[in-house]
Amino acid sequence: MDTYLQRPRIVIVGGGFGGLEAARGLKDLPVSITVIDRQNHHCFQPLLYQVATAVLSPADIAWPIRGILRSQPNARVIMAEVTGIDAAAKIVHTDSIDLPYDYLVLATGATHSYFGHDEWEVDAPGLKRISDATELRRRLLIAFEQAELTEDGAKQRSLLTFVIVGAGPTGVEMAGAIAEVALQTLPPEFREVDPRSARIILIEAGPRVLPSFPENLSAYTRKSLEKMGVEVMTSTRVTKCDKAGVDIEGGRIDAHTVIWAAGVVASPAAKWLGAPADGAGRVEVLTDLSVPGHPNIFAVGDTAAVFYGDGKSVPGIAPAAKQMGRYVAKLITSSVLKTPKPAAFAYKHQGDLATIGHKIAVVKLPNPDFALKGFIGWLFWSLAHVYFLIGIRNRFVVAFTWMWQLITLQRGARIISAAPKGAHYTLEDDT
C-alpha cells in the first residue's frame, strides 16, 4: 500500500515562511506531508523592494520549494491553487486535484487591500510576489526611458513623478530606493532629461511615517527621506488612483507611476472554513492556533489573528509566521506521537527593522532602550537579512551586491521585461 495512505496525512497550504517552518518541524516524524503552493517558489518578501528597484534579481530572493524540501523524504510538493476546503470530509480542493488530510495547516499569507477599491490595483500595483516586483521595476525604468524621449514638459513631469501610497516599512523602503535610482544611479546615463528632477512623493493617511516604530525613529526616518529628496505627506488620504495619478483630499497629483503600500488583507482561509475572522480577514484562532471547532486544522502567519502580551495583535511579519509554523509542528508531533500537548502559543517579538536607503536604516529591538539608526542600523539590518536568506550562494550574492552598490552606487538588475498582454504603460502606448 502507498506510504502516503498508511501514515497520518498532513497537508500544508502555502510554502511561505509559516508553511515551510511547519514542514521542516515535522521532518523526523513518520507522516506524509504535502505542501501545496500556487507558486513553485518560496519568496523572501522583505527584499522584494530591492528587485522592484533593480538592485537584486528575482532568483536572489526566491527558491524552488521542491529544492528546499529535497532532503526531506516525508514531504512532497504540489503546485496548485487551493480553492476550498471540505472540513467534514477532510478534503482540500485545488484547481487540479483533491487532497485528503488528517491534519491541515493553512499558511496562505495575505495580499494588498485597496479598502474596497480593487479597481485601483491596475494603476497602483502593490508588492507581494516576484511578478509584482518585476512589473514595478518595468514601470519605474520605462518612466525614465519615456521621459528621455518626450519634449512635452507636462508629460515629462508626470513621467518623472512617483507616488508611493502608505508609509509603513515597504512604502518607506520603496520611496528611499526610488530616490536613489533617480538621484544617484541614473543621472550619468541620461542625456536629454535629468533624472534628478524626479519627484518622489510618499503619502501616508496617518500622522507619521513608520507608525509601528517609536516616534523618534519615525521623525528620524522622515528627516532622512526628505534629505534624500523624497516629499513626505502625512495626514493625507488618497481618495482615488487612476492611470494618470492620484486624487488626494483637496488636490491632485499627476504621476505616471503609483505604487500601493497601504494595506493588507488576509487570504480567504477563514471563508473556506466559515471560521470567525477579524476585520482584516484573518482567522481568529484559539491559543493553540487551531481553528475553532476544528482541532486538526491550524492557521499560521499572516492569515491568523493571534494576540500576545497585553492583548496586542501579533504583527504580520516573517518571524511571527515562522514561530507559529514551528509551534504547530510541535503540536502535530505531540498529537501523532501521543505525547503531552505543548503549552499555548506564546509569541516573542524580536524587533522592527526598516531601511531608508542603501546605507541608512532604523532598528528597534524589544529592550525598550535599544534602538539603532543610520549606518550602524543599516549594518544590523543587512546582517539580519543576509542571515535569514536561504542557501550560501544567495547570501554571498546578496552581500556582494550590496557591497558593490555601496561603493559604486550602481544597480545591476535594470532589466525591462516584456509587458504583460494588455498592460498599461508600454513604450508603444505612450510615445
Ligand SMILES: Cc1cc2nc3c(=O)[nH]c(=O)nc-3n(C[C@H](O)[C@H](O)[C@H](O)COP(=O)(O)OP(=O)(O)OC[C@H]3O[C@@H](n4cnc5c(N)ncnc54)[C@H](O)[C@@H]3O)c2cc1C
Ligand atoms: C513587500 C513586503 C515586505 C515585507 N518586509 C518584511 C520585513 O522586512 N520583515 C518581516 O519580518 N516581514 C516583512 N514582510 C511580511 C512577511 O513577508 C510576511 O509576514 C510573511 O511572508 C508571512 O508569512 P506567511 O507564511 O504567513 O505567508 P507568505 O510568506 O505570504 O506565504 C504564503 C504562501 O501561500 C501561497 N498561497 C496563498 N494562497 C494560496 C492558495 N489559494 N493556494 C495555494 N497557495 C497559496 C502563496 O503563494 C505563498 O507562497 C513583508 C511583506 C511584504 C509583502
